[in-house]
Amino acid sequence: xxxxxxxxxxxxxxxxxxxxxxxxxxxxxxxxxxxxxxxxxxxxxxxxxxxxxxxx
Amino acid sequence: xxxxxxxxxxxxxxxxxxxxxxxxxxxxxxxxxxxxxxxxxxxxxxxxxxxxxxxxxxxxxxxxxxxxxxxxxxxxxxxxxxxxxxxxxxxxxxxxxxxxxxxxxxxxxxxxxxxxxxxxxxxxxxxxxxxxxxxxxxxxxxxxxxxxxxxxxxxxxxxxxxxxxxxxxxxxxxxxxxxxxxxxxxxxxxxxxxxxxxxxxx
Amino acid sequence: xxxxxxxxxxxxxxxxxxxxxxxxxxxxxxxxxxxxxxxxxxxxxxxxxxxxxxxxxxxxxxxxxxxxxxxxxxxxxxxxxxxxxxxxxxxxxxxxxxxxxxxxxxxxxxxxxxxxxxxxxxxxxxxxxxxxxxxxxxxxxxxxxxxxxxxxxxxxxxxxxxxxxxxxxxxxxxxxxxxxxxxxxxxxxxxxxxxxxxxxx
Amino acid sequence: xxxxxxxxxxxxxxxxxxxxxxxxxxxxxxxxxxxxxxxxxxxxxxxxxxxxxxxxxxxxxxxxxxxxxxxxxxxxxxxxxxxxxxxxxxxxxxxxxxxxxxxxxxxxxxxxxxxxxxxxxxxxxxxxxxxxxxxxxxxxxxxxxxxxxxxxxxxxxxxxxxxxxxxxxxxxxxxxxxxxxxxxxxxxxxxxxxxxxxxxxxxxxxxxxxxxxxxxxxxxxxxxxxxxxxxxxxxxxxxxxxxxxxxxxxxxxxxxxxxxxxxxxxxxxxxxxxxxxxxxxxxxxxxxxxxxxxxxxxxxxxxxxxxxxxxxxxxxxxxxxxxxxx
Numbered sequence: 011x012x013x014x015x016x017x018x019x020x021x022x023x024x025x026x027x028x029x030x031x032x033x034x035x036x037x038x039x040x041x042x043x044x045x046x047x048x049x050x051x052x053x054x055x056x057x058x059x060x061x062x063x064x065x066x
Numbered sequence: 067x068x069x070x071x072x073x074x075x076x077x078x079x080x081x082x083x084x085x086x087x088x089x090x091x092x093x094x095x096x097x098x099x100x101x102x103x104x105x106x107x108x109x110x111x112x113x114x115x116x117x118x119x120x121x122x123x124x125x126x127x128x129x130x131x132x133x134x135x136x137x138x139x140x141x142x143x144x145x146x147x148x149x150x151x152x153x154x155x156x157x158x159x160x161x162x163x164x165x166x167x168x169x170x171x172x173x174x175x176x177x178x179x180x181x182x183x184x185x186x187x188x189x190x191x192x193x194x195x196x197x198x199x200x201x202x203x204x205x206x207x208x209x210x211x212x213x214x215x216x217x218x219x220x221x222x223x224x225x226x227x228x229x230x231x232x233x234x235x236x237x238x239x240x241x242x243x244x245x246x247x248x249x250x251x252x253x254x255x256x257x258x259x260x261x262x263x264x265x266x267x268x
Numbered sequence: 269x270x271x272x273x274x275x276x277x278x279x280x281x282x283x284x285x286x287x288x289x290x291x292x293x294x295x296x297x298x299x300x301x302x303x304x305x306x307x308x309x310x311x312x313x314x315x316x317x318x319x320x321x322x323x324x325x326x327x328x329x330x331x332x333x334x335x336x337x338x339x340x341x342x343x344x345x346x347x348x349x350x351x352x353x354x355x356x357x358x359x360x361x362x363x364x365x366x367x368x369x370x371x372x373x374x375x376x377x378x379x380x381x382x383x384x385x386x387x388x389x390x391x392x393x394x395x396x397x398x399x400x401x402x403x404x405x406x407x408x409x410x411x412x413x414x415x416x417x418x419x420x421x422x423x424x425x426x427x428x429x430x431x432x433x434x435x436x437x438x439x440x441x442x443x444x445x446x447x448x449x450x451x452x453x454x455x456x457x458x459x460x461x462x463x464x465x466x467x468x469x
Numbered sequence: 470x471x472x473x474x475x476x477x478x479x480x481x482x483x484x485x486x487x488x489x490x491x492x493x494x495x496x497x498x499x500x501x502x503x504x505x506x507x508x509x510x511x512x513x514x515x516x517x518x519x520x521x522x523x524x525x526x527x528x529x530x531x532x533x534x535x536x537x538x539x540x541x542x543x544x545x546x547x548x549x550x551x552x553x554x555x556x557x558x559x560x561x562x563x564x565x566x567x568x569x570x571x572x573x574x575x576x577x578x579x580x581x582x583x584x585x586x587x588x589x590x591x592x593x594x595x596x597x598x599x600x601x602x603x604x605x606x607x608x609x610x611x612x613x614x615x616x617x618x619x620x621x622x623x624x625x626x627x628x629x630x631x632x633x634x635x636x637x638x639x640x641x642x643x644x645x646x647x648x649x650x651x652x653x654x655x656x657x658x659x660x661x662x663x664x665x666x667x668x669x670x671x672x673x674x675x676x677x678x679x680x681x682x683x684x685x686x687x688x689x690x691x692x693x694x695x696x697x698x699x700x701x702x703x704x705x706x707x708x709x710x711x712x713x714x715x716x717x718x719x720x721x722x723x724x725x726x727x728x729x730x731x732x733x734x735x736x737x738x739x740x741x742x743x744x745x746x747x748x749x750x751x752x753x754x755x756x757x758x759x760x761x762x763x764x765x766x767x768x769x770x771x772x773x774x775x776x777x778x779x780x781x782x783x784x785x786x787x788x789x790x791x792x793x794x795x
Contacts, residue, residue: 018366021410022409023413023414029435029464032435034439043342050286051341055339063660064659066652066663073537077768095783114568114634114637120787126404127305130305131306134557253551256655295533296533296560299779300776301560304557308560358776416778
């Protein structure tokens with residue numbers, strides 16, 4: 011893991027804004043999620059749930 | 067577009083009718099040849115070609131295009147334009163018979179890798195390196211220093227410096243390859259389930 | 269101690285599982301064939317890592333991996349929000365791959381000497397795979413980050429959009445001190461510092 | 470992974486080839502040696518091979534879509550990882566086959582443009598929708614099985630790069646077939662819902678499966694030249710019969726009913742008898758008018774368009790396009 015993110019970004023024309031100014035998006039670790047997760051889980055488990063007694 | 071594929075339903079609007087106009091110049095990327103060493107002590111063998119922007123990306127993409135399964139301990143790539151190709155012979159004629167083994171008195175000797183084709187339709191195999199002052203003379207050097215034991219139908223030679231080899235600290239890239247059983251038929255034995263079903267439905 | 273350990277394993281497993289699932293959506297839809305293949309392999313690696321972690325959880329008394337992964341509801345998942353976001357265009361998926369995998373490789377490097385042996389063994393086993401994920405991410409970031417006007421502006425937009433979510437990867441857990449004192453995991457704070465150091469060098 | 474149904478429309482002899490070179494070329498094939506890219510070859514040989522390999526590559530990249538429909542819904546870790554690896558292999562096999570065709574002088578991009586613009590064909594069977602998980606399992610098992618019948622035959626063909634690609638593809642596909650069969654065994658041995666789900670899939674997919682090997686020998690354009698040059702390795706009916714020999718017993722063993730009452734092996738002739746497939750539908754689907762043709766090409770065009778900024782950023786004047794060597 012020698013390549014540092016900064017090292018990589020420095021080799022590009024991308025700017026890295028100051029991380030201290032960023033307001034981290036927390037909540038996921040304690041089960042508070044965005045509106046995207048439940049639809050993802052519903053889609054992923056659709057076949058699994060179509061017949062709960064089944065072995066696929 | 068209403069599709070049975072949820073991924074397609076999430077695509078940005080895609081028009082059905084419009085066709086693609088031929089782009090000029092083609093945004094086609096350069097071509098690289100890929101060589102793989104399956105096991106310690108076994109020679110590198112040509113596995114195929116891929117398109118990439120440069121040697122580094124060709125190496126990264128080659129790992130998954132050509133070593134997703136079976137065995138690999140090392141891989142290297144070279145740009146197709148940097149591979150020098152001999153005539154191709156057939157039947158019982160070896161291409162080395164067409165090469166004069168004259169002595170290379172040229173200056174600036176460089177290292178070349180040599181690859182032989184022992185059967186049309188099969189893969190070129192790496193047989194060693196020679197030093198020479200030109201690709202043609204590298205093949206002549208191979209004739210003297212690496213005489214083949216069987217008929218050779220085609221020779222490739224590549225300047226060693228044109229090759230992107232696997233680095234020593236990158237060897238662990240293939241550590242888990244043998245564990246990827248889910249990409250192998252052996253992981254899908256349905257025999258017991260079938261037997262149980264057949265007994266049940268008798 | 270096992271609650272702290274379970275919470276740690278759950279969040280790493282859920283991160284890998286959800287991001288592996290998201291990235292698998294690109295298979296067959298990639299920008300070019302060779303990258304389609306490489307991106308799919310990394311998605312398979314992530315699903316494989318999550319399976320190994322869910323198997324660890326079963327040894328700690330949780331249900332089997334299929335049940336845990338396929339029947340929980342959103343509020344029972346511990347992944348950071350970053351990984352559940354839709355794929356968007358390839359620039360966002362690449363930037364997420366770069367930011368997430370840089371952190372993940374660091375996380376597993378810290379776990380190499382975890383006092384919980386199964387975690388240390390897993391970290392050792394998948395080190396080569398995580399190395400490939402970072403080499404791949406770095407190669408594409410460098411190339412596209414200095415490619416054309418369009419590729420630079422797309423990556424910049426995605427980088428700015430992603431940073432708050434990326435910081436969300438390091439949300440401190442209620443068991444931070446216990447994990448650190450038990451030598452199980454060096455803690456989110458230390459991980460974030462290393463990651464930021466890498467970003468900020 | 471998918472071949473078959475290749476249509477060699479109206480093969481007419483090209484302008485006269487040099488008789489001496491032609492004799493050497495044919496003698497080489499007669500001896501069982503492969504043709505390599507640097508060899509002289511008749512114009513018709515090059516043209517038909519590009520068409521055949523190109524159609525096979527397109528069938529792979531489009532074939533990734535009906536199975537890809539279920540990649541986000543595969544039930545359980547074993548199925549999810551297997552399907553991810555299998556659909557990835559289809560993209561991988563397209564990459565190998567485009568490279569093989571490129572050695573004959575057509576660039577990958579021209580081939581993909583011809584696919585998207587409907588100029589170049591691909592296997593009929595991927596123009597049908599995968600309504601359920603069992604449809605996906607049908608493809609993984611039986612469509613793969615059909616493709617392997619074709620590919621094992623083609624691997625003995627005369628063109629080196631195509632044989633090298635097919636050797637690799639057949640080795641990688643042994644996992645596909647076993648995975649597909651494994652899935653269908655679990656459906657057969659499973660609950661009533663699972664059994665019915667596969668029987669419905671079998672009813673939907675049997676007609677396109679019979680089309681898969683191409684028009685029957687009675688009506689298809691038959692070319693001795695392509696057989697002599699080992700471009701075409703067996704008649705469509707030969708391939709179909711091989712498939713039926715190997716897989717009808719396996720389907721019936723699982724207790725499923727194949728939706729063709731006439732399907733039966735004639736023990737004297739050793740050939741299978743069956744209701745004559747509707748070849749009008751086959752032509753319609755091959756030429757763009759199947760249930761999913763428009764969606765497949767639209768999705769492929771979208772993938773190309775959304776990826777253009779990536780390819781253009783990667784393209785550099787230094788690394789110009791070059792035909793692969795082998």
